[in-house]
Amino acid sequence: MKLQLCAVGRLRSGPERDLVEDYLARFERTGRPLGLPPVQLLELEDRKGGGMEAEADLIAKAVAPGAALVILDERGRTLSSPEFADxxxxxxxxxxxxxxxxxxxDGLAPRLRDRADLAMSLGRxxxxxxxxxxxxxxxxxRAATILAGSPYHRV
Ligand SMILES: C[S@@+](CC[C@H](N)C(=O)[O-])C[C@H]1O[C@@H](n2cnc3c(N)ncnc32)[C@H](O)[C@@H]1O
Structure with missing residues (x-):
C-alpha cells in the first residue's frame, strides 16, 4: 500500500509546515507496526498559471495507478475520526x-470530483x-492511534 498526499502549492518554512511534518512523523511511528506506510507528500505546482485544470492534470499524473482517490472538498462527506480510521x-x-x-x-476541477472514490469534507x-x-x-x-488502540483519541 502507498499513501500519497497530493497537495497543490508549496508550503514555505513556518508553523504550518512544522505541524504537518510533526503529525506525519507521528503517523509514521504509530502506523508502522500497524502495516501503514509513511505518507508521501507530493507538492504540485503549475508555474504557467493554468489554474485548476492544469493542477488537475498534475494531480492525475501524480496519483499511483489504481489508487483510491480521496479529494478534500467542503461539499463532500463528513466522516467521524473512527470512520476515517476504518x-x-x-x-x-x-x-x-x-x-x-x-x-x-481555486479548488479542485470538477473532473477530479467526478472520478474521486471519496470526497471528504472537514466541515462546510x-x-x-x-x-x-x-x-x-x-x-x-489520530486514525493511526485509533487503530492502535492508544488513548490519544478519547471520544
Ligand atoms: C481555499 S480552498 C479552495 C476553495 C475553492 N473556492 C473551492 O471551491 O474548492 C483550497 C482547498 O482546500 C480544501 N478545503 C478547504 N476547505 C475544506 C473543507 N472544509 N473540507 C475539505 N477540504 C477543504 C479543498 O481541497 C480545496 O480545494
Whole structure:
C-alpha cells in the first residue's frame, strides 16, 4: 500500500509546515507496526498559471495507478475520526494505494470530483489549503492511534 498526499502549492518554512511534518512523523511511528506506510507528500505546482485544470492534470499524473482517490472538498462527506480510521484500515487490508488530494486557491476541477472514490469534507466552511494539510495530517495520526488502540483519541 502507498499513501500519497497530493497537495497543490508549496508550503514555505513556518508553523504550518512544522505541524504537518510533526503529525506525519507521528503517523509514521504509530502506523508502522500497524502495516501503514509513511505518507508521501507530493507538492504540485503549475508555474504557467493554468489554474485548476492544469493542477488537475498534475494531480492525475501524480496519483499511483489504481489508487483510491480521496479529494478534500467542503461539499463532500463528513466522516467521524473512527470512520476515517476504518476507511484507512480497509484500504490497508485490501492492499489498495490511496491518494489524498488537496486543491489550491481555486479548488479542485470538477473532473477530479467526478472520478474521486471519496470526497471528504472537514466541515462546510472553507479553509485555506495549508490549514487543510495540517488538519488532514492530524487526522491521519489520530486514525493511526485509533487503530492502535492508544488513548490519544478519547471520544
Ligand atoms: C481555499 S480552498 C479552495 C476553495 C475553492 N473556492 C473551492 O471551491 O474548492 C483550497 C482547498 O482546500 C480544501 N478545503 C478547504 N476547505 C475544506 C473543507 N472544509 N473540507 C475539505 N477540504 C477543504 C479543498 O481541497 C480545496 O480545494
Amino acid at each position: 476507511h484507512l484500515a480497509h484500504w490497508r487490508d485490501s492492499g489498495r494505494d490511496v491518494a489524498l488530494a488537496i486543491g489550491g486557491a 466552511m472553507v479553509w485555506p489549503h495549508m490549514l487543510v494539510r495540517v488538519m488532514l495530517a492530524e487526522q491521519l495520526y
